[in-house]
Amino acid sequence: MASTSSFAPPKLAEFILTERLGSGTYATVYKAYRKGDSREVVAVKVVGKKTLNKASTENLLTEIEILKTVRHPHIVQLKDFQWDADNIYLILEWCSGGDLSRFIRSRRILPERVARRFLQQIACALQFLNERNISHLDLKPQNILLSGSVLKLADFGFAQYMSPWDEQSVLRGSPLYMAPEMVCRRQYDSRVDLWSVGVILYEALFGRAPFASRSYSELEEKIRSNQPIELPPGARVSKDCRDLLLRLLERNPDARITFAEFFTHPFVDLEHMPSAKSLVKAKELVLQAVQKDQEGERSAALSLYCSALEHFVPAIHFETDRQRKDALRQKVSQYVSRAEELKALVDSDNRLSFEEAQTSRDILRGKKHSSVQRQRRYMWALVPSGQVLSEESGLDDHEALDVYQQCLGELLLALAGR
Numbered sequence: 001m002a003s004t005s006s007f008a009p010p011k012l013a014e015f016i017l018t019e020r021l022g023s024g025t026y027a028t029v030y031k032a033y034r035k036g037d038s039r040e041v042v043a044v045k046v047v048g049k050k051t052l053n054k055a056s057t058e059n060l061l062t063e064i065e066i067l068k069t070v071r072h073p074h075i076v077q078l079k080d081f082q083w084d085a086d087n088i089y090l091i092l093e094w095c096s097g098g099d100l101s102r103f104i105r106s107r108r109i110l111p112e113r114v115a116r117r118f119l120q121q122i123a124c125a126l127q128f129l130n131e132r133n134i135s136h137l138d139l140k141p142q143n144i145l146l147s148g149s150v151l152k153l154a155d156f157g158f159a160q161y162m163s164p165w166d167e168q169s170v171l172r173g174s175p176l177y178m179a180p181e182m183v184c185r186r187q188y189d190s191r192v193d194l195w196s197v198g199v200i201l202y203e204a205l206f207g208r209a210p211f212a213s214r215s216y217s218e219l220e221e222k223i224r225s226n227q228p229i230e231l232p233p234g235a236r237v238s239k240d241c242r243d244l245l246l247r248l249l250e251r252n253p254d255a256r257i258t259f260a261e262f263f264t265h266p267f268v269d270l271e272h273m274p275s276a277k278s279l280v281k282a283k284e285l286v287l288q289a290v291q292k293d294q295e296g297e298r299s300a301a302l303s304l305y306c307s308a309l310e311h312f313v314p315a316i317h318f319e320t321d322r323q324r325k326d327a328l329r330q331k332v333s334q335y336v337s338r339a340e341e342l343k344a345l346v347d348s349d350n351r352l353s354f355e356e357a358q359t360s361r362d363i364l365r366g367k368k369h370s371s372v373q374r375q376r377r378y379m380w381a382l383v384p385s386g387q388v389l390s391e392e393s394g395l396d397d398h399e400a401l402d403v404y405q406q407c408l409g410e411l412l413l414a415l416a417g418r
Contacts, residue, residue, distance in 0.1 A: 010089075017031075026052060072124075072128045074121045078091070094147075097148060115201060135160055136158070138157065138158040176199070178192070179195035179196070226251070228250075274318035282315050302339060305338065309335060
């Protein structure tokens with residue numbers, strides 16, 4: 001089926017192997033083209049049989065077994081696998097954007113909104129794996145590939161089927177991203193993947209891993225330390241982001257955030273992750289909003305418009321066709337305008353009772369501070385979209401929509417508070 005030499009890539013009957021993309025202890029990965037008219041681009045992972053021992057053979061078989069059965073937009077697809085006398089070949093989906101490590105290095109640090117979009121995609125893939133009792137066990141930026149703006153988990157060479165109560169003792173993964181319990185106790189379970197996600201998020205936001213070291217001995221000392229992980233001095237991240245980071249990077253696995261808590265954390269917010277479902281949900285909500293609007297139920301209509309916009313924003317992010325993206329933006333602009341009209345009407349309807357509430361003797365002195373804060377939130381929510389866009393000069397369309405989305409969310413908080 002194939003022949004190989006130490007200087008040239010192997011030759012396969014159906015593929016032409018070209019550029020070498022990377023290599024490790026057991027495998028070398030090449031860019032390849034399918035022969036024939038399609039010229040499909042793939043990645044071929046070539047594993048030399050002579051390099052395999054019992055453990056690495058078991059790992060490879062598990063990797064093939066897992067990738068054969070999983071199909072997910074954020075997991076690299078195994079298209080086929082072949083073998084001959086010398087090698088085993090994994091024919092994998094091609095990801096043209098390189099890996100996340102290179103992406104981070106090229107930008108030094110990522111804005112929180114970008115890191116969050118990436119985190120959502122990682123979480124989506126992990127949720128899929130967790131439901132099938134699969135642990136990756138080697139999560140790191142080098143094993144996360146980009147195809148356009150889509151992230152895909154790759155390299156399942158250390159992955160294992162692990163039920164929540166299963167424990168392992170074999171050292172797996174890369175030390176910089178290993179959970180402390182894996183290094184210190186050599187007893188661990190699937191929660192080590194959550195630690196690795198925390199390290200990846202930390203590196204994306206601050207440009208380095210929390211245990212970044214000049215030597216392995218320094219790294220081991222930091223891993224074995226009992227000191228809690230702290231964010232860099234002056235770190236400017238949102239409250240939700242900070243909370244998630246510190247809960248992921250909890251040294252004690254029993255105190256670490258659980259998978260269920262991670263998937264529902266407000267910073268992860270999988271419900272509003274850009275996906276094919278975003279537009280479907282947005283349309284469903286906007287139809288309900290229009291109906292309530294026609295029935296004269298202004299508050300309900302406003303709430304539904306706000307909820308719809310929370311799904312339209314990720315729908316615009318997800319759409320790749322420029323014309324459809326522009327059409328969506330025009331639709332969103334119309335819904336934003338109507339939401340502004342409604343919030344003005346709702347404000348007018350409620351202003352009298354709001355003012356009475358502020359001057360009422362029933363308001364305890366201890367609540368004055370929260371009242372002021374609520375008014376500030378309310379006034380911020382009343383900023384019209386045009387003013388938001390002008391004040392946030394330099395923002396692109398996605399960012400501007402995100403800002404307006406936050407404003408409408410603040411309006412709902414204010415209305416609920418009254």
